[in-house]
Amino acid sequence: MARVTEAAVMAALKALQDPASGRDLVTAGMVQGLTVKDGNVQFVLEVDPAQGAKLEPLRQQAEQAVLALPGVASATAILTAHRSQAAAQPRPATHHENHAHAHGAQQRPPLPGAGKAALPNIRSVIAVASGKGGVGKSTTAANLALALQAQGLKVGLLDADIYGPSQPRLMGLTGRPDSPDGKTIIPHRVNGLPVMSIGFLVAEDTAMIWRGPMVQSALMQMLRDVQWGQLDCLVVDLPPGTGDAQLTMAQQVPLTGAVIVSTPQDIALLDVKKSIAMFRKVDVPILGLVENMSVFVCPNCGHESHVFSHGGAHREADKQGIRFLGEVPLDLKIRETSDAGRPIVLHFPDSPQAEGYRAIARQVWAAAEEQLAGGTRQGPKITMQ
Numbered sequence: 001m002a003r004v005t006e007a008a009v010m011a012a013l014k015a016l017q018d019p020a021s022g023r024d025l026v027t028a029g030m031v032q033g034l035t036v037k038d039g040n041v042q043f044v045l046e047v048d049p050a051q052g053a054k055l056e057p058l059r060q061q062a063e064q065a066v067l068a069l070p071g072v073a074s075a076t077a078i079l080t081a082h083r084s085q086a087a088a089q090p091r092p093a094t095h096h097e098n099h100a101h102a103h104g105a106q107q108r109p110p111l112p113g114a115g116k117a118a119l120p121n122i123r124s125v126i127a128v129a130s131g132k133g134g135v136g137k138s139t140t141a142a143n144l145a146l147a148l149q150a151q152g153l154k155v156g157l158l159d160a161d162i163y164g165p166s167q168p169r170l171m172g173l174t175g176r177p178d179s180p181d182g183k184t185i186i187p188h189r190v191n192g193l194p195v196m197s198i199g200f201l202v203a204e205d206t207a208m209i210w211r212g213p214m215v216q217s218a219l220m221q222m223l224r225d226v227q228w229g230q231l232d233c234l235v236v237d238l239p240p241g242t243g244d245a246q247l248t249m250a251q252q253v254p255l256t257g258a259v260i261v262s263t264p265q266d267i268a269l270l271d272v273k274k275s276i277a278m279f280r281k282v283d284v285p286i287l288g289l290v291e292n293m294s295v296f297v298c299p300n301c302g303h304e305s306h307v308f309s310h311g312g313a314h315r316e317a318d319k320q321g322i323r324f325l326g327e328v329p330l331d332l333k334i335r336e337t338s339d340a341g342r343p344i345v346l347h348f349p350d351s352p353q354a355e356g357y358r359a360i361a362r363q364v365w366a367a368a369e370e371q372l373a374g375g376t377r378q379g380p381k382i383t384m385q
């Protein structure tokens, strides 16, 4: 079959007209983030927020036009509302916003809950977050989701780590999910647990260049357009850090609460404090802290080495007024299973590591149920300086 090129895709999109400006899609600068890989074509159409959903027919036309090209196996266009730079950039907080109960930047919902995506079939959404990358956030999210499922809950896993989606690798999943009606996506499943990741749609290196507004829009589509079914809990693997994209997700997704993952050596550092402050600023309850890679367990003799001072994370969590959910050791088997796409909770359910994750999941769910029941927030609020 003929190979399709980026130039051919751009030429096809140039033949379509933006009804708002009257210009073609390419000249109007609407086509962004184009990737062509093995006949699979993906791109973003950036549109004026005022046009919003009205341009859905244009998105479909664009997909059809690309799909009609020789050598194209699939075409995916994602519509994003392009905000002005001023709105997309974080701005310095005003005095009022420095108050602990303050809400986020301009154009954001004035009240918690307002403007958030309505997810009628999903009872709770738990975000797994970290101050920085590489601390084991995704590994924790995957095993936490499976451990919650082992508790008898109906669980889904959304990989919102758009800058470096790792759930496909961790869960051992590949290939594009089906979309028979062209509107909704049937998620892949692991042990019956639905999983969705931008990594199924876009190559990892492409995701890296996505800007905040695109990220948001892709996330909202993954939340709303995926056939999650009835869920007790959707676990969301957030991107690391506390940029504008994370802040917006924390505001637009109706989060029941956040679980923060940290390594012991990072726990007292600014990254984690910033992460905690971000959730507090947008009134997302922090369910607690998981200390990952806490102790090193020798794979040969089982001896535990406390590489960093043990108990420090627990103390730090207490100090910051958040619940300590438990610790996961730095363990070769966790790394191997996670890197081989065979999460330990599912593939080695009798291992002590799997029991460790299940114990953490019980704590997480207890904290989430408190929130669902309208429970009180834990601990003092901190004020950002």
Ligand code: ADP
Binding pocket: 130, 132, 133, 134, 135, 136, 137, 138, 139, 140, 166, 240, 292, 293, 328, 329, 330, 331, 332, 334, 335, 336, 338, 339
């Ligand atoms: P993040 O999502 O924070 O970037 P990952 O979950 O991708 O981190 O983990 C980074 C690396 O650390 C992976 O190779 C993973 O297998 C490994 N890892 C995560 N948690 C543990 C652990 N408790 N013990 C050993 N290796 C771990």
